[in-house]
Amino acid sequence: MDGNGRWARLQGLPREVGHERGADSVRTVVRASRELGVEALTLFAFSAQNWDRPPHEVYHLMELLRRYLIEERGEILDNDIRLVTVGETHRLPAYVREPMLDLVAASADNRAMVLCLALSYGGREMITDAVRKIARQVAAGALDPESIDGKVIEAHLDSSRILPPRPPDPHQRRAPDLDFLPVEAAYAELFFTETLWPDFAREHLLAALDDFARRERRFGLTLNNTDETARPEQGGDPAEEG
Ligand code: IPE
Numbered sequence: 001m002d003g004n005g006r007w008a009r010l011q012g013l014p015r016e017v018g019h020e021r022g023a024d025s026v027r028t029v030v031r032a033s034r035e036l037g038v039e040a041l042t043l044f045a046f047s048a049q050n051w052d053r054p055p056h057e058v059y060h061l062m063e064l065l066r067r068y069l070i071e072e073r074g075e076i077l078d079n080d081i082r083l084v085t086v087g088e089t090h091r092l093p094a095y096v097r098e099p100m101l102d103l104v105a106a107s108a109d110n111r112a113m114v115l116c117l118a119l120s121y122g123g124r125e126m127i128t129d130a131v132r133k134i135a136r137q138v139a140a141g142a143l144d145p146e147s148i149d150g151k152v153i154e155a156h157l158d159s160s161r162i163l164p165p166r167p168p169d170p171h172q173r174r175a176p177d178l179d180f181l182p183v184e185a186a187y188a189e190l191f192f193t194e195t196l197w198p199d200f201a202r203e204h205l206l207a208a209l210d211d212f213a214r215r216e217r218r219f220g221l222t223l224n225n226t227d228e229t230a231r232p233e234q235g236g237d238p239a240e241e242g
């Protein structure tokens, strides 16, 4: 999600109003995704770098997050949506962490859609965390360094709780500065939009899904050998073909 601040500036309003409108877009897009049969939706709600914004803006974003988790609880549960998170959620204040953990637990058995919130998320931070976990296992003698492959790495990323490993699709962003799911995004289809997040509505989601549906996916192979049987498992060797 990006562009809340620019949206507000264009309207001559404070950034906070942009974030509030952005929260409305989250509701719209989650609802539309569920209706359209999207299996998993990951929203980059707050980056590890966002903590360095002015304290009043960070506080307002935390308040909005708390409000979202409390107000949407019923709809998320009623719609069989499972909430998961990626990121350094231990850094969140307790008044956000508590309703978040409550909803993660309450929705754990839901199956219709996964809603993943990236909170205090940073791509490099997540890679660092995964490497540290793997290194600990190697140091403890529980893992042979030679057995480390793409699958082992993916299994140690927070995102392994979203769905079985594969590219998150489509992968949307307003501008081409990405620090989002950098490992998982290998072979993902990217879609860039000029729409500021507070203006992002069901029709924009539909346009992105439509664009995605038209793409020819080869996963580094040629057109001839990309039928279902030849299609590589994510994290498998064919990804090395480039
Ligand atoms: C996205 O909008 C919301 C968060 C990062 C939480 P921005 O706040 O990044 O808006 P711009 O980039 O200033 O327009």
Ligand code: MG
Pocket: 002, 003, 004
């Ligand atoms: Mg931004």
